[in-house]
Amino acid sequence: MINKIIIFLTFIPLIAIAGTQVDSDLALKMLQEQEKHFEQRVIKLTENVYVAVGFHGANTSMIVGADGVIIVDTLMGPTAAGNAFRAFRQYSDKPVKAIIYTHSHPDHIGGASAFVGNQQPAVYAMKGFADSARVERELGPIMMRRFNRQFGRKLPPHQMTNRGVAAAVTIDKDRGKGHIPPSVTINGDTKITIAGVDLEIYPAPGETDDALFVWLPEEQVLFAGDNFYYAFPNLYAIRGTGYRNVINWSTSVARMATFEPYHLVGGHTSPLSGRALATRALREYSYAIRSVYDQTVEGINLGKGPDLIAHEVKLSANVVDKPYLIEFYGSVSHAVRAIYSGLLGWYDGNPVGLHQLHPRAEAEKVARLAGGVKEFEEKTRAAMKAGEFQWALELADHLKWLGEAEHQSAREIKIAALRALAAHEYNAPNRNYYLSYALELESGQIDDVWF
Ligand SMILES: [Zn+2]
Numbered sequence: 001m002i003n004k005i006i007i008f009l010t011f012i013p014l015i016a017i018a019g020t021q022v023d024s025d026l027a028l029k030m031l032q033e034q035e036k037h038f039e040q041r042v043i044k045l046t047e048n049v050y051v052a053v054g055f056h057g058a059n060t061s062m063i064v065g066a067d068g069v070i071i072v073d074t075l076m077g078p079t080a081a082g083n084a085f086r087a088f089r090q091y092s093d094k095p096v097k098a099i100i101y102t103h104s105h106p107d108h109i110g111g112a113s114a115f116v117g118n119q120q121p122a123v124y125a126m127k128g129f130a131d132s133a134r135v136e137r138e139l140g141p142i143m144m145r146r147f148n149r150q151f152g153r154k155l156p157p158h159q160m161t162n163r164g165v166a167a168a169v170t171i172d173k174d175r176g177k178g179h180i181p182p183s184v185t186i187n188g189d190t191k192i193t194i195a196g197v198d199l200e201i202y203p204a205p206g207e208t209d210d211a212l213f214v215w216l217p218e219e220q221v222l223f224a225g226d227n228f229y230y231a232f233p234n235l236y237a238i239r240g241t242g243y244r245n246v247i248n249w250s251t252s253v254a255r256m257a258t259f260e261p262y263h264l265v266g267g268h269t270s271p272l273s274g275r276a277l278a279t280r281a282l283r284e285y286s287y288a289i290r291s292v293y294d295q296t297v298e299g300i301n302l303g304k305g306p307d308l309i310a311h312e313v314k315l316s317a318n319v320v321d322k323p324y325l326i327e328f329y330g331s332v333s334h335a336v337r338a339i340y341s342g343l344l345g346w347y348d349g350n351p352v353g354l355h356q357l358h359p360r361a362e363a364e365k366v367a368r369l370a371g372g373v374k375e376f377e378e379k380t381r382a383a384m385k386a387g388e389f390q391w392a393l394e395l396a397d398h399l400k401w402l403g404e405a406e407h408q409s410a411r412e413i414k415i416a417a418l419r420a421l422a423a424h425e426y427n428a429p430n431r432n433y434y435l436s437y438a439l440e441l442e443s444g445q446i447d448d449v450w451f
Helices: 002-010 024-038 078-088 133-138 140-150 246-257 275-301 306-312 332-344 359-369 373-385 389-399 404-423 428-442
Strands: 041-046 049-053 060-064 069-072 096-100 122-126 184-186 190-194 197-203 212-216 221-225 263-266
Touching: 024 428, 041 078, 041 263, 049 078, 060 078, 133 140, 140 428, 221 246, 246 275, 246 332, 263 275, 275 306, 275 332, 306 332, 359 373, 359 389, 373 389, 373 404, 389 404, 404 428
Parallel strands: 069 096, 096 122, 122 184, 221 263
Antiparallel strands: 041 049, 049 060, 060 069, 190 197, 197 212, 212 221
């Protein structure tokens, strides 16, 4: 399977158009191939460890002890969680003694109530759990729109593929309805015994500051949460997110590798089994993250801005063909931009940016250079016709400022360019975003002058 993907992907660099843009048939084939990693099923990892994949976007796991079970992560809402729990119940009907949240993202904490019977289980989470939630609530209106775009939640079925590390469609109607707040706070490295099972819990800041990982020494299973899954990590999410500390992420994954697990359970996608494979995957994952960071810092110190560095940083040759590092979810170029702004803020050091022209003024001047508004519009359409979709999109972004008719014309060109870019895209968030934005433009949901 893995070999097949490697062989399959060896061809990508030869035909890559730019970044995660490839031939449209290949993009689709790659996304379909990736779907095997989140097909719905329960995987029996060891005598006492079961992982439910594909019941929602994330995974939930059950560890069976002497007189009870422990649940790691609880999916988005009680309906999906209940489905997973019923599937687990074929293997054990012991009461749930504890729930552990690997981090505070909604797709891991919203279904807890579905696992609770007569006894209230202890709920474990990291210190500082959900501290970032307040900011996200403040930004609710825009974050929800961008969230829907990144995951393609409003797309018609024929435009849906998947979400990179999750299926296109999930049960979301009761999102967050089953959340149970943590009752036990993890402050540092912790060794405990629950239901006769020895567990080790370690802080693992990365995708979120409140992330942890769980190690089962007896069974040699490591639960990584969202610091690992079968795709390049989402070091930045285009739905909009504060800085995800990339160094911490790399360090946390490197620490996981020191356990040399036999089974590695990511927050999404199917588990990896085999000590050599799981350990190598963690080492390479950590290395890839660190390498993107180091290359970015090198560019920053040379005085380059994020636009340029984003084009220059590449996954190095020793990891570029690893199937668990393909940019189905995270994107290297987006990571570069996130690291830049995370470390230095928005300003790229170029004085051009200190007093930029208003976008409308710039558009008017650019149009004049093109020979006038009419000529400018013709050139924009010509770019589209020539298959220069990104360029057409950039020109349309000027065109939209130049008048009522031009605004309408820019809208049409954008819709076509976004769909063309989407067709070539194997990065699922990008693809979903392009298609969702096009749909919003088409249906008049985006009707602002600055769209
Ligand atoms: Zn997740």
